[in-house]
Amino acid sequence: MNDIDDAGETARRLDRTHVFHSWSAQGDLAPMVVDHGRGTEVWDAGGRRYLDFSSQLVNLNVGHQHPRVVAAIQAQAGELATIAPAHAVRVRGEAARRISERAPEGFHKVFFTNGGADANENAIRMARLHTGRDKVLSAYRSYHGNTGAAVVATGDWRRVPNEYARGHVHFFGPYLYRSDFWATTPEQETERALHHLQRVIEAEGPGSIAAVLLETVVGTGGVLVPPPGYLAGVRALTERYGITLVLDEVMAGFGRTGSWFALEHHDVRPDLITFAKGVNSGYVPVGGVLLSDEIAATFEDRVFPGGLTYSGHPLAMASIVATLDAMAEEGIVENAARIGAQVLGPGLAALAEKHLVVGEVRGVGVFWALELVADRTTREPLAAPAVGALTTDLTRRGLLPFVAENRVHVVPPCVVTDAEVHEALEVYDAALTQIEKELHP
Structure with a gap:
């Protein structure tokens, strides 16, 4: 056995002896x-x-x-490896500025999290506090993360053994290939999916609904690009009933759809935008919530009851700055x-x-x-x-x-x-x- 094979066998043995893998029965794994x-x-x-x-x-x-991102992390580790979120550090401000500059008009504040799941978790919290309402509507074909509320907002099988959070209601989004609305054209799918969502809102009581949470493009649930007019129609419904619209751009954001945010393809301005993954390509765990100025104003004189030890971690912030600069310049x-x-x-x-x-x-x-x-x-x-x-x-x-x-x-x-x-x-x-x-x- 050569040195490469020996190192691989050591890694395999350590993994199977000590590592507990996600979403898996452990016995037959062979990563x-x-x-x-x-x-x-x-x-x-x-x-x-x-x-x-x-x-x-x-x-x-x-x-x-990517050499530019690796170098930025190394340089930041040599300068300031960690700091509490209560302090101000330039690299955090630079990361937040770059993100907000790519967002729609009227998004100037960023709340940093450790990943996409707790980005959605905190967006749900913000929507509930902003509206004073409780329910969150999300699609059956969706994945929003594996924290308490995010996994219950998720629509696939992973929700079912984890339903411990309150106030979640699901609806069917557009999926023309397997239409739940007997549609035969994108226009029909949009019209009927919006009618379905409106009826769910009416049946649940608009005054009880804090947020509609949607992946701008459904990711793990099938790469479902919304048909023309659907997201604009959802935005109109949420505005009519005073409901917060949260667009989950965790998977779709930062280049994945050929634009900085997938919402740019649909000319829609939500109230909150969640992100993670592509913002720094996962080199250091990070995510966040972009707050519209209207939502941010809610917490000017009111305490936001949330935070994380590693919110805005300097190594993650340096990786964001380097990633977004590289994406723009290259x-x-x-x-x-x-x-x-x-x-x-x-x-x-x-x-x-x-x-x-x-x-x-x-x-x-x-x-x-x-x-x-x-x-x-x-x-x-x-x-x-x-x-x-x-x-x-x-x-x-x-x-x-x-x-x-x-x-x-x-x-x-x-x-x-x-x-x-x-x-x-x-x-x-x-x-x-x-x-x-x-x-x-």
């Missing part, structure tokens, strides 16, 4: 041992290269080991938009034309999903064993995929190149060909 990464690539402990088309958890927008957001429109989107559409197992392709920027079906006519989802086999095959062919239910989410870093996209498309093509052969020998 890949990752040794190092650069840009859109990672290498395992055996020295094998993989294209990272998962962006890990759809957060690695500037790629692995044209990373523009690259994501171009790649999606000219390379990745057309390439995935070509795969759908070729492979009957692909029921729908949808997405924007570097945020795409292939919905896999057993039958295009009935739209029956591809069964879990086949999806599992496809996942294994993609990894065997040198690509790290992001797979959820019957979908392959195609979510490379925003710095991905044309050549890397073409390489990945060849891998997807080969793996889809193989699974179709197994399904129809």
